[in-house]
Amino acid sequence: MAIVLGPNQYGKAQNHLVRVYRGTSRHEIRDLTVSSALRGDFSAAHIDGDQQDVLPTDTQKNTVFSFAKEKGVGAIEDFALTLADHFVAQTPAADGARIEIDEMPWQRIDVDGRDHDHSFVQGGLGTRTTVVNVDGRGPDRTAHVVSGIKDLTLLKSTGSEFRGFLKDRYTTLEETDDRILATSLVARWRYEGTDVGWDETFESIRSLLLEQFAEIHSRALQQTLYGMGHAVLEKHPEVAEIKFSAPNKHHFLVDLSPFGVDNPGEVFYAADRPYGLIEASVVRDDASERGSAWHAVPAWV
Numbered sequence: 162m163a164i165v166l167g168p169n170q171y172g173k174a175q176n177h178l179v180r181v182y183r184g185t186s187r188h189e190i191r192d193l194t195v196s197s198a199l200r201g202d203f204s205a206a207h208i209d210g211d212q213q214d215v216l217p218t219d220t221q222k223n224t225v226f227s228f229a230k231e232k233g234v235g236a237i238e239d240f241a242l243t244l245a246d247h248f249v250a251q252t253p254a255a256d257g258a259r260i261e262i263d264e265m266p267w268q269r270i271d272v273d274g275r276d277h278d279h280s281f282v283q284g285g286l287g288t289r290t291t292v293v294n295v296d297g298r299g300p301d302r303t304a305h306v307v308s309g310i311k312d313l314t315l316l317k318s319t320g321s322e323f324r325g326f327l328k329d330r331y332t333t334l335e336e337t338d339d340r341i342l343a344t345s346l347v348a349r350w351r352y353e354g355t356d357v358g359w360d361e362t363f364e365s366i367r368s369l370l371l372e373q374f375a376e377i378h379s380r381a382l383q384q385t386l387y388g389m390g391h392a393v394l395e396k397h398p399e400v401a402e403i404k405f406s407a408p409n410k411h412h413f414l415v416d417l418s419p420f421g422v423d424n425p426g427e428v429f430y431a432a433d434r435p436y437g438l439i440e441a442s443v444v445r446d447d448a449s450e451r452g453s454a455w456h457a458v459p460a461w462v
């Protein structure tokens with residue numbers, strides 16, 4: 162029997178970076194939360210406490226902020242690829258890097274019908290995300306990009322049913338052909354390669370997800386997710402697979418009959434927990450190998 166070091170990675174989590182572009186009086190802002198993690202042979206650091214292979218997490222943090230100034234931010238996917246390659250190049254013991262970026266949306270404040278040059282209000286249609294994994298360097302280097310959207314809170318007030326489900330002695334749920342369907346969607350999709358128009362593709366996929374949620378007559382959240390994923394893969398050959406995590410945000414019709422009041426689908430109690438959690442992926446059967454694309458925290462997978 163031997164006790165050995167298992168998979169590990171280390172980096173700086175959640176550098177919250179705001180980049181202001183002030184070339185003209187009409188400023189642009191970007192609000193990113195960037196996490197870096199390096200993996201490779203860091204056994205000396207873990208076993209002997211020897212730091213000679215370790216590029217400090219503090220240096221990783223400094224690099225994120227410096228690159229935002231020196232190179233600019235651009236599409237979050239490009240920023241993440243640049244950082245990942247840089248960290249692997251700087252750290253001989255590293256054989257891979259993972260960069261995760263969330264971009265908080267800001268919109269210009271409207272003043273008398275004109276959007277303001279340098280005042281913004283936070284919010285938008287979800288938070289754009291990317292997770293980039295780079296393995297190796299030089300000719301052997303490979304890169305995987307998984308982009309997505311989270312906190313996309315959606316609701317339809319009809320056009321959703323749930324019936325015909327399996328029942329046992331503990332089933333009390335009533336069948337319904339008209340309910341509220343609501344979720345706070347997380348969708349992440351894996352790109353084939355890195356030759357992608359990141360911004361246009363993101364906008365197109367987000368629009369498709371919204372359209373499909375609205376247009377599909379839902380027989381269950383599962384069926385809605387599959388329809389959304391199918392539409393994305395059909396339109397975007399550059400997407401290999403898409404994964405969804407969707408809490409079913411239950412809305413319960415309030416019984417107003419004790420007060421002699423009818424309630425035909427008008428007043429609901431929006432419960433925050435427990436919630437159904439529906440998770441699904443939609444994939445191409447000829448998609449490329451996943452490689453490290455979905456690599457996460459080794460301690461927990």
Ligand SMILES: O=c1[nH]c(=O)c2[nH]c(=O)[nH]c2[nH]1
Nearest residue numbers: 323334380381382383409437
């Ligand atoms: O869309 C749904 N899917 C389920 O699996 C489920 N289960 C449940 O109780 N309500 C719902 N709704």
